[in-house]
Structure formats: structure tokens, C-alpha cells
Amino acid sequence: MPGYESHDFDVVIIGAGGAGLRAAIEAQEQGLRTALVCKSLLGKAHTVMAEGGAAAAMGNVWPEDNWKVHFRDTMRGGKMLNNWRMAQLHAQEAPDRIYELERWGALFDRTADGRILQRDFGGHRYARLAHVGDRTGLELIRTLQQRAVALGIEVFMECKVLRLVHDDQGRVSAAVGYWRASGDFVTFTAKSFVLATGSVGRAWLYTSNSWESTGDGHAMAAWAGADMIDMEFVQFHPTGMVWPLSVRGILVTESVRGDGGVLRNAEGRRFMFDYIPEMFAKETADTEFEADNWYEDHINYRRPPELLPRDEVARSINAEVKGGRGSPHGGVFLDIASRRSPEYIRRRLPSMYHQFMELAGVDITAQPMEVGPTCHYIMGGVRVEADTEATTVPGLFAAGEVAGGMHGANRLGGNSLSDLLVFGRRAGLAAAQFALGRPGAPAPDAEEIAAAVADAEAPLERDGGESPYAIHHDLQQVMQEKVGIIRTESELTQALEELDQLQQRTEKMSVSGGRAYNPGWNLATDLPAMLTVSRLVARAALERHESRGGHTRDDYPAADPELGKVNLVQRIDAAGRFTLTPEPLPEMPSDLASLFEEDPH
Amino acid sequence: MSEVTLQVWRGDDAGGRFAEYVMPAVEGEVVLDVIHRIQAGPAPDLACRWNCKAGKCGSCSAEINGLPRLLCMTRLDTLPPDEAVVVAPLRTFPIVRDLVTDVSFNYELARMVPPLKPGPPEADGTYRMMQIDIERGQEFRKCIECFMCQDVCHVIRDHEENKANFAGPRLFIRFMELESHPLDTDDRRELLRKHMGIGYCNITKCCTEVCPEHIKITDNAIIPLKERVIDSSYDPIAWLGRRIRRRTKPPAPERALDAPVRSTERSGPGAPVPAAVAPQSDPDTSPG
Numbered sequence: 001m002p003g004y005e006s007h008d009f010d011v012v013i014i015g016a017g018g019a020g021l022r023a024a025i026e027a028q029e030q031g032l033r034t035a036l037v038c039k040s041l042l043g044k045a046h047t048v049m050a051e052g053g054a055a056a057a058m059g060n061v062w063p064e065d066n067w068k069v070h071f072r073d074t075m076r077g078g079k080m081l082n083n084w085r086m087a088q089l090h091a092q093e094a095p096d097r098i099y100e101l102e103r104w105g106a107l108f109d110r111t112a113d114g115r116i117l118q119r120d121f122g123g124h125r126y127a128r129l130a131h132v133g134d135r136t137g138l139e140l141i142r143t144l145q146q147r148a149v150a151l152g153i154e155v156f157m158e159c160k161v162l163r164l165v166h167d168d169q170g171r172v173s174a175a176v177g178y179w180r181a182s183g184d185f186v187t188f189t190a191k192s193f194v195l196a197t198g199s200v201g202r203a204w205l206y207t208s209n210s211w212e213s214t215g216d217g218h219a220m221a222a223w224a225g226a227d228m229i230d231m232e233f234v235q236f237h238p239t240g241m242v243w244p245l246s247v248r249g250i251l252v253t254e255s256v257r258g259d260g261g262v263l264r265n266a267e268g269r270r271f272m273f274d275y276i277p278e279m280f281a282k283e284t285a286d287t288e289f290e291a292d293n294w295y296e297d298h299i300n301y302r303r304p305p306e307l308l309p310r311d312e313v314a315r316s317i318n319a320e321v322k323g324g325r326g327s328p329h330g331g332v333f334l335d336i337a338s339r340r341s342p343e344y345i346r347r348r349l350p351s352m353y354h355q356f357m358e359l360a361g362v363d364i365t366a367q368p369m370e371v372g373p374t375c376h377y378i379m380g381g382v383r384v385e386a387d388t389e390a391t392t393v394p395g396l397f398a399a400g401e402v403a404g405g406m407h408g409a410n411r412l413g414g415n416s417l418s419d420l421l422v423f424g425r426r427a428g429l430a431a432a433q434f435a436l437g438r439p440g441a442p443a444p445d446a447e448e449i450a451a452a453v454a455d456a457e458a459p460l461e462r463d464g465g466e467s468p469y470a471i472h473h474d475l476q477q478v479m480q481e482k483v484g485i486i487r488t489e490s491e492l493t494q495a496l497e498e499l500d501q502l503q504q505r506t507e508k509m510s511v512s513g514g515r516a517y518n519p520g521w522n523l524a525t526d527l528p529a530m531l532t533v534s535r536l537v538a539r540a541a542l543e544r545h546e547s548r549g550g551h552t553r554d555d556y557p558a559a560d561p562e563l564g565k566v567n568l569v570q571r572i573d574a575a576g577r578f579t580l581t582p583e584p585l586p587e588m589p590s591d592l593a594s595l596f597e598e599d600p601h
Numbered sequence: 602m603s604e605v606t607l608q609v610w611r612g613d614d615a616g617g618r619f620a621e622y623v624m625p626a627v628e629g630e631v632v633l634d635v636i637h638r639i640q641a642g643p644a645p646d647l648a649c650r651w652n653c654k655a656g657k658c659g660s661c662s663a664e665i666n667g668l669p670r671l672l673c674m675t676r677l678d679t680l681p682p683d684e685a686v687v688v689a690p691l692r693t694f695p696i697v698r699d700l701v702t703d704v705s706f707n708y709e710l711a712r713m714v715p716p717l718k719p720g721p722p723e724a725d726g727t728y729r730m731m732q733i734d735i736e737r738g739q740e741f742r743k744c745i746e747c748f749m750c751q752d753v754c755h756v757i758r759d760h761e762e763n764k765a766n767f768a769g770p771r772l773f774i775r776f777m778e779l780e781s782h783p784l785d786t787d788d789r790r791e792l793l794r795k796h797m798g799i800g801y802c803n804i805t806k807c808c809t810e811v812c813p814e815h816i817k818i819t820d821n822a823i824i825p826l827k828e829r830v831i832d833s834s835y836d837p838i839a840w841l842g843r844r845i846r847r848r849t850k851p852p853a854p855e856r857a858l859d860a861p862v863r864s865t866e867r868s869g870p871g872a873p874v875p876a877a878v879a880p881q882s883d884p885d886t887s888p889g
Contacts, residue, residue, distance in 0.1 A: 040650070040652055040660065041650070041660065041704065041708075042708065043658075043746055044652045044653075044658045044659070044660050044746075045652075046652070046653075048652070048653065048657055048658045048745075049652075049653045049655065049657050049658065099726070099727055102727070102728055103717075103719055103722075103728075104716070104717065105716065105717040105779075105782070107730075107735045107738050107739050107742055107782075109732065110730055110731060110732040110735065113729070114728075114729035114730050114731050115727070115729065116727075132739065132742070133739075135657070135743065137657075138657065138742075138743070138745065139742060142742065142744075146711075146714075146716060147716070149711055149712050150716040152712075157708075181697050181698075181701075181703075210651075210652040210653055210654070210658070211651065211652065212652065243629070244628060244629020244630070245627070245628075245629065246627065246629055246630045246631060246634040247629070247631075247654070247655075250654065250655045251655070351657065354656065355655055355656065358656065358674050358676070359629075359631070359655070359674070359676070360629070467641070467645055468645075469640065469641040469645060470641075473641070511645065511646075512645055512646060513645065513646025514646070516613065516648075516697075516698055517648040517697055517698040517699070517701050518645075518646040518648065519640055519645070519646065519647065519648060519649070520640065520645030520646050521646070
């Protein structure tokens with residue numbers, strides 16, 4: 001492109017967390033010229049923070065486990081709104097993806113006979129998570145990073161992508177971005193693109209997500225005309241830190257509960273027994289005796305209610321705090337100290353031990369933790385074709401958290417790391433095949449490129465406007481208070497009005513300093529994406545008149561069977577108008593549907 | 602209300618100075634929290650890397666009161682009260698801006714490490730490894746790549762000229778991880794001796810002291826690597842054995858030079874690969 005640094009590849013992957021790395025590995029192994037573009041340094045993406053493990057029905061601990069059980073758990077955890085084909089592929093292929101990591105150097109914790117050890121997690125019938133203590137994400141990203149490096153994949157680090165650019169046939173043909181170090185613009189032309197940009201959590205005040213999770217890929221796909229589905233479903237992880245305030249939201253792994261920890265209110269009561277929903281009553285213990293015996297015997301005892309799916313636990317904690325039974329800093333107590341030995345806790349949860357000791361001055365081998373819900377994950381995202389991760393825009397693929405469908409209304413813990421691997425690989429493969437079949441050199445629209453650059457430069461050229469930090473802070477307040485765990489029509493309507501006002505404020509904001517490594521400007525270029533994603537979430541939340549998974553409406557507290565048959569699909573047209581239509585879920589074939597008729601025990 | 606004073610280095614590769622920021626003190630905060638409040642207030646363009654804010658990603662390394670620390674794990678109430686907190690960038694790497702340094706040296710070296718070369722799997726296609734046999738490797742894989750060990754290593758901290766021939770503690774634990782991997786069949790000792798400068802380290806243990814993951818870098822990685830390299834280089838029986846093995850198993854350096862390394866991570870526009878550390882790529886074996 002005239003005037004800007006430009007690079008040409010066959011396949012460009014945007015985002016270098018687990019999904020992006022796995023996609024890049026696959027495209028490169030197909031022999032295509034592949035580039036990986038990421039906002040941070042390689043190996044720092046949000047995947048590194050995943051703690052508990054990667055779910056895969058390898059059956060190393062419980063031979064009774066298999067992909068059908070995993071598929072069933074995943075669909076039920078997602079309140080049956082999942083794309084069944086994605087859930088099937090995920091359950092079937094996850095074990096191979098884990099074994100592959102081992103060939104590339106990963107060192108998972110072992111069983112006594114030297115196989116990969118698996119751990120219990122919420123919503124999973126059997127111990128299923130391959131893990132390394134409580135730092136599984138680090139192992140996963142490092143293994144993929146080292147594999148990518150060994151293959152010689154070209155990596156563009158600290159490069160923020162702003163917009164996708166079409167050619168005259170509507171195919172995605174370029175990505176425009178800038179180097180954070182210099183602020184200079186750069187274009188990447190390619191025959192196919194894979195979005196692997198992760199989450200949107202920075203739009204909320206209390207989140208486990210890093211600065212990178214600003215919904216860039218969600219927004220870029222929507223701006224490029226792609227269908228977005230299920231955007232109302234946002235996961236609030238039940239256990240984030242609540243004190244000190246500066247660390248509020250930082251994740252406390254579900255492994256604490258998987259390894260024996262329990263939740264208690266200010267009265268010392270294991271309150272989760274009071275919140276067992278009908279859907280999971282048959283498979284959930286109703287006495288502490290039964291729950292405590294389950295850890296050693298999954299066949300004759302039922303699962304503790306602390307290991308219900310995350311949406312159920314987060315809502316229950318919220319209700320306890322609102323009911324005045326919370327901990328001193330507005331959470332509840334998570335106690336493993338009274339239930340497991342200090343040696344066990346330090347071995348299984350070294351990172352949690354360290355995190356609480358250093359940041360909160362709490363010794364988790366001796367004291368309970370204070371925890372509360374934190375914005376963690378978005379189930380919704382870009383609508384993709386299950387087998388190929390192709391979006392509805394030609395030349396554009398999406399994998400990992402930015403893609404929607406796999407997790408339905410609620411994701412089970414452990415299913416994210418395996419999702420990244422399974423669909424990262426499939427996206428890389430399909431993007432490579434698309435690139436091979438696309439004739440001619442990509443010819444991106446020069447006007448679209450110029451518009452993206454002009455929009456990014458505008459805040460630098462204005463004087464005396466508002467700071468992007470102030471707008472971001474107000475956005476986080478709106479989303480936290482009005483589009484949080486519990487929602488109502490009046491608050492959502494008000495949130496949408498306030499989001500419009502915030503949008504107008506971004507059009508007048510200004511940034512001081514230059515372009516070179518200027519975090520104020522970087523935030524200014526992240527805000528448009530966060531605002532678009534926030535509007536998509538609030539609009540879908542307003543339209544879904546029921547409570548299901550990660551979407552709870554105070555004014556529609558029950559699930560509506562009719563709404564359980566539809567995805568809410570949103571699009572942004574060329575004029576910038578948002579449209580929303582309910583569309584029927586893909587129909588599950590009868591052999592898979594029959595899996596849900598069996599008694600779980 | 603009590604206050605906290607930060608002196609933060611501001612500048613770029615052309616030079617800079619410490620700027621002082623006086624902010625309200627907030628209970629329980631870490632240094633990174635104060636940096637964030639400075640960004641949201643008096644200095645929106647203050648450059649600083651961070652990601653996880655929980656000591657898991659190794660992005661926010663800096664020198665606090667002269668010592669390498671993670672900004673996100675350094676609580677203000679552990680620092681001397683009534684004194685300004687001095688925050689400077691890592692000194693061993695070139696400045697990009699303010700607290701951000703160009704750490705591409707570490708990424709370029711990482712490309713020279715021959716990856717795991719596993720032997721054949723069990724009949725079912727998977728591997729068996731005992732927990733006790735992987736614990737040393739797991740210790741090294743806790744590394745979060747904060748590069749603070751590289752920062753304090755005096756072989757390169759004040760000797761830019763050594764960077765061309767020295768891998769540094771971060772890469773030595775990577776080598777030791779592979780050397781101790783139960784499945785690995787490769788031999789990287791010649792590479793370590795000839796190109797990675799294992800002999801330069803004189804075991805002052807500065808790297809071990811600053812490791813936020815408490816990895817025993819010197820005792821568990823560097824010293825055993827030195828022993829292995831010495832055994833292979835100067836022990837006549839080992840020498841003879843190597844001559845025999847070489848017929849079927851070329852040692853790592855040659856293979857590393859053959860490896861399909863076509864490209865690099867780039868941390869700036871068109872950043873070139875320094876010829877001194879970059880193996881030449883072979884167009885015939887490069888993918889694509």
C-alpha cells in the first residue's frame with residue numbers, strides 16, 4: 001500500500017494466544033506463508049493466565065469417560081444452546097490436541113502409571129482436565145510458542161490491528177494496524193485471515209482479563225459485516241479476588257473447588273446446597289457427607305454443588321452477598337485450608353498460594369480466601385461454520401473466544417483451552433485451504449485503509465478533548481452496573497442510551513504525547529471496539545426475555561423453552577446500523593440427541 | 602490522606618530523566634496500580650508493559666529502587682515508607698520508551714534452541730513419563746519470561762559485546778529443561794559450548810536471586826549444564842563415545858543451522874535479524 005509499511009502473506013492470524021498460535025502452526029505446516037500479529041510480546045497473551053486445565057476425555061483417571069460424556073456435559077453446561085456440531089468436534093478431538101502438545105514438549109502432571117493426570121472441574125462428570133499444577137495456560141502457550149518458533153513462523157509483536165479491509169468482491173483482503181513502539185501504520189495483505197483475538201472483559205470494571213481483552217476481533221468482524229451470535233452471554237467467573245481493591249477481579253482458579261475447596265457464607269454455611277437447580281439435581285449431592293465422598297468415588301456419590309457450572313455458582317454468590325451474608329469485603333469465603341493439608345495445597349495450587357500471599361497477605365493453607373464474581377469470558381462471538389470456523393464474510397475465519405457457538409449460554413471450566421486447540425487447528429487448516437483456492441493477488445480497497453488510519457489518528461490531532469481513560473472508566477461503570485450478572489429491561493435500556501453518549505464522547509476525545517509507545521493513544525484506539533462490543537451485548541441482553549446461562553434477567557427469571565431454540569444474530573450494515581434477528585439453532589441429529597435421554601447415574 | 606511519591610524514568614533512546622509523581626496512597630496497592638493512576642491522570646503517555654497483573658505473564662519487569670522486580674507483584678507497603686519509589690526500565694536492554702525496553706534479544710536467541718526431539722511413543726501412540734522424572738523440567742517451565750535474570754546477568758548487563766555469544770540464564774534453563782526431558786533424544790552440548798557461551802557464567806547466582814518463580818537457575822540448570830558440556834568436551838571416553846555416536850546422530854549445532862528458521866519475531870518495523878545470532882536459512886528446507 002502506498003505510504004505505509006506493508007507485508008504480504010497467504011494467511012494472517014490476528015492474535016497470538018492459544019487459538020492464534022495453533023492456527024498459525026497449522027497454516028504454516030500446510031506450507032503457506034503465515035504471519036502471526038499480536039498486541040503484546042509473544043507468550044504474554046491472556047491464555048497464559050488460564051490456570052485449571054484443558055478438558056479432554058482421555059479417560060486416564062476414570063476409564064468410564066469418553067467423548068460422548070464430555071459432549072453431553074458441555075451441552076448441558078451451555079443450557080443446550082451450543083452449536084451441537086462444534087461441541088461434538090471439540091469433545092472428539094480434544095484428546096489428540098493434548099497428546100500433540102506432549103510431543104511438542106509440554107510436561108503435564110502425571111498419573112501413577114505415567115499418563116497425563118486429569119483433575120475435577122465444575123460441570124464435568126469425570127476428572128477430565130489435563131493440567132500442570134494451576135499454571136496450565138502458561139504450559140500451553142509456551143509449548144505452542146516454542147512450536148511456532150521451531151517452524152519459523154513470522155511473528156509481528158506489539159502490533160495492534162485496527163480494521164479489516166475488503167476487496168471489490170467483499171472478500172477480506174487486508175488488515176490495517178500500527179506498531180506500538182513507533183506508532184507507524186502497517187498493512188498486511190493476505191488471501192485469508194484468522195481472528196483469534198480473545199475476550200472483551202476490559203469493558204467491565206471487575207474483570208479477570210488483561211488490558212488486551214478489548215474485543216478487537218469481535219468488533220472488527222462486526223464492522224466487516226460478519227454475523228455475531230449469542231452476544232448476551234457473558235461469563236462471570238464465580239471466584240475472583242475481592243480484596244485489596246486494586247486486585248479485585250483477578251482470577252481464583254476453579255481448581256480450588258475441584259481439589260476440595262468449598263464456599264461458605266459469613267455464617268459458615270456451605271450455601272451452595274441451597275442453590276441446586278432442577279436441571280442438575282439428579283447429579284448433585286444434597287448432603288455434605290455425599291459431596292465429600294465424591295472426590296474419591298465418582299461412581300457411587302454425586303458431585304458437590306460447589307462444582308455446579310459457573311453461571312449457577314456466580315449467581316448464588318451474588319445472592320448470598322445481596323442477602324447480607326457476605327464476607328467483610330463483599331464476597332464469600334472459599335475455604336480449602338480446613339479441608340486439605342498445607343503440602344497438598346502448595347503442590348496442587350502453587351500459583352494461588354503465591355498470589356494470595358503476595359497480593360492479599362493471606363495464607364490459603366491456613367485461612368479462607370475472600371472471593372466474588374468477576375467478568376471472565378464471553379460465550380458469544382463471531383458466527384462460524386462448525387467444521388471450518390469460516391465466518392459469514394469470505395476470507396475471514398475466527399477461533400477461540402472471539403468465535404461464538406461452541407459454549408452456548410455458559411462455558412464449562414476447562415473447555416476453553418481445549419477449544420483453542422481444536423478450533424485453532426481447524427481454522428488454520430481451513431484458512432490455508434481457502435488461501436490456496438483464492439486466485440490472484442488480494443486487492444484491498446484503498447479508501448477503507450485510509451479511513452481506518454484517519455480514525456486512529458483523529459484523537460492525536462485534536463486538542464483539549466476528554467482523556468480516553470475517563471471515557472473508559474465510565475464505560476466500565478455502565479457495563480458493570482447495568483449489563484452485569486443480573487439484568488433488567490430498564491437498566492439495559494438506560495445502558496444503551498449511555499453507550500450512545502459515550503460513543504459521542506469518543507468522537508471528541510484527544511490524546512497527549514506522540515505516537516511512539518503511547519498507552520493513552522493505544523487506549524483511544526481500543527475504545528471503538530469496546531463500545532461496539534458493549535452495544536452488541538446490551539442489545540442482545542435486552543431482547544432475550546428469559547434467564548439462561550450467562551444471561552440472567554431479574555424481570556424474566558425463568559428459562560423460556562421457545563427462546564432455547566434460537567440464537568440472537570446481530571449484524572452491522574454498511575451504514576453502521578445494528579440489526580438483530582432470532583434464528584433457529586442447528587438441529588441436533590437423533591443419535592446425539594438420544595444421549596440426553598439417559599439417566600446420568 | 603497519605604501520599605506516595607514515584608520517580609519514574611521518562612525518555613527514549615535519545616536520553617531521558619526521572620520525573621516525580623506524587624499520588625494519594627491507597628491500601629494494598631502494588632507499584633503497577635500507581636503507574637496506572639499516573640497514566641489516568643498526570644501522564645497519559647507514560648509507557649509501561651503489563652498484561653496479567655498477577656505475576657503470571659512476566660510483562661511488567663522494571664527496576665524498583667535499583668532491583669529488578671515485577672511491578673504487579675511489588676506492594677508499596679513492602680517498600681521503605683517516607684522514601685520516593687524509584688522506577689526505572691531494565692538496564693540490559695535498549696530503551697524503547699519510558700519503562701519499555703526492546704527485549705527482542707531474548708526472542709532471537711530462543712529461535713536457536715533445537716526443539717524437543719522425542720523418541721518413539723508407546724504402542725498406543727502416547728507417552729509414559731513418571732512424575733518424579735519431569736519435576737526438574739516442570740521447575741524450568743514455570744519460567745514466565747520476565748527476563749529479569751537476563752537483566753541482572755553481568756555477562757551482558759554491562760557488556761553489550763557479549764550478547765552475540767551468550768544465551769543468558771533464561772535460555773540456559775530452556776536448554777536444561779530439554780536436556781533433562783525424559784523423551785528427548787537430541788544432544789545440544791556442542792551448541793551450548795560453542796555458540797551459547799555456557800562457559801562465560803561464573804555462577805554468582807544473581808539470576809537465581811531475582812527469579813520471581815524461585816527457579817534455582819544456577820544450581821539446577823547452569824551448573825549441571827556446565828558439567829555436561831565439560832564431560833563431553835574434555836573427557837576422553839566421552840569424546841570417543843561421541844565420535845561413535847556421531848555416525849548416526851549429528852550433534853545439535855549442525856542441525857540447528859539446518860533448521861528452517863526463515864523469519865523472526867519483530868518488535869519494530871522491519872527489525873533485522875542480527876547476523877551474529879541468526880542461523881542462515883536454507884531455502885530448500887524452509888516451509889512455504
